[in-house]
Amino acid sequence: MIEISARVNALPGYPLAEIPSLKRKLLEAGTDVIDLGAGDNDTPPPSIAVAAMTEALSDPAYSKYGFQQGLPAFREAASQWVERRFGKRFDPATEILPLIGSKDGLAHLPFAVVNPGDVTIVPEPGYQAYLGGSLLAGAEPYIAPLLREHDFLLELDRIPETVLRRAKLAFLNYPNNPTAAVASAEYLERTVAVCRRHGILLAYDNAYCDLTYDGYRAPSVFEIAGATDVALEFFSLSKSFSMTGWRLGFVVGRADLISALTQVKSYVDTGPFLAVQKAGAAVLDRAEEVVAPIREELKRRRDAAVTALRRAGFTLESPKAAMYVWVALPAGIPSAAFARRALEETGALVLPGSAFGPAGEGYFRIALTVGSDRLQEAAARLGAVLEATRRGELATTA
Numbered sequence: 001m002i003e004i005s006a007r008v009n010a011l012p013g014y015p016l017a018e019i020p021s022l023k024r025k026l027l028e029a030g031t032d033v034i035d036l037g038a039g040d041n042d043t044p045p046p047s048i049a050v051a052a053m054t055e056a057l058s059d060p061a062y063s064k065y066g067f068q069q070g071l072p073a074f075r076e077a078a079s080q081w082v083e084r085r086f087g088k089r090f091d092p093a094t095e096i097l098p099l100i101g102s103k104d105g106l107a108h109l110p111f112a113v114v115n116p117g118d119v120t121i122v123p124e125p126g127y128q129a130y131l132g133g134s135l136l137a138g139a140e141p142y143i144a145p146l147l148r149e150h151d152f153l154l155e156l157d158r159i160p161e162t163v164l165r166r167a168k169l170a171f172l173n174y175p176n177n178p179t180a181a182v183a184s185a186e187y188l189e190r191t192v193a194v195c196r197r198h199g200i201l202l203a204y205d206n207a208y209c210d211l212t213y214d215g216y217r218a219p220s221v222f223e224i225a226g227a228t229d230v231a232l233e234f235f236s237l238s239k240s241f242s243m244t245g246w247r248l249g250f251v252v253g254r255a256d257l258i259s260a261l262t263q264v265k266s267y268v269d270t271g272p273f274l275a276v277q278k279a280g281a282a283v284l285d286r287a288e289e290v291v292a293p294i295r296e297e298l299k300r301r302r303d304a305a306v307t308a309l310r311r312a313g314f315t316l317e318s319p320k321a322a323m324y325v326w327v328a329l330p331a332g333i334p335s336a337a338f339a340r341r342a343l344e345e346t347g348a349l350v351l352p353g354s355a356f357g358p359a360g361e362g363y364f365r366i367a368l369t370v371g372s373d374r375l376q377e378a379a380a381r382l383g384a385v386l387e388a389t390r391r392g393e394l395a396t397t398a
């Protein structure tokens, strides 16, 4: 009898794992599915990425192992982008590491900096790779609920001192998935101060830094004095540039920490495909111009979704950043039951807040992955489900 490891058994079901097969079944049955599940825009990848990739594919040098060093031009482009965007210079050779999507780095980081039994601080609701990476590395995740009354900010100094003393790593993500909350410089300052006081590494996940609206600008944690001592920052090309499937991101920070993560990854992968890195370099070199139309389209979608959801009877705030709308459900309606009914009866695919952990209960998330018309249609369907549920047509048990 082959046993599955306790670590794997400790993993909760991955929230998006079931969705593709469920969706396929509904499509086969002729349902008009509006998929607002995964944060995966329907906008095409940038043409400069496609051109650079196409060129690289006919050069055999790009078909070789990239190893962790990868393509020097990608490291250089990443370093220059960080400097242009945040005013901080990081050495491309030692303070940047290409990742197979930022998920790769986030999930593998605990292996580099945490010993079995150490605590990692994991926000909930949150991106599930933080929890999975922590559990697989044998860490003890401390689940920090993100609460509306604290603007969905993870306040480290509210965590018991006994936990902070055992904590080695804290994950933080603003602009936030799924709540779309944003962090101010003052918030980052007090967070960095707690990390410095307790020797906690801050893994700052800035995957949505360029998807911001209404004049809001997302900071880098490295804009805070002293952050380089205690933080690594993760960036992704997935969301800003509609390149989710290309699997490319990078992490920036102190050379010894980057080197530890490089060692871990040397044993589990051989780096992103070099042709993808060439495309990534081309995009980063022209990032501002490439992201602008994607950001504008997402803003249009956000406005359409927020207006339509309010009209449909939901109460929600208009997000300043990221590509999600986090919608509160009336008390007593379990999010999983609501999302299941929305999908099965109307074809509107949204993620229940409970998929992001129990602290996400009471909400559902829509991703702004389709055009305004379809978002409006989805909002109307969700409103109809809300109405029917309120009339008591849904048992209020999950």
Ligand SMILES: Cc1ncc(COP(=O)(O)O)c(C=O)c1O
Pocket (backbone or CB within 6 Å): 039, 100, 101, 102, 103, 104, 127, 173, 176, 177, 205, 207, 235, 236, 237, 238, 244, 247, 248, 249
């Ligand atoms: C908060 C957050 N971080 C990281 C990622 C991973 O992005 P990727 O691995 O595509 O770079 C995602 C993807 O949804 C995310 O929502």
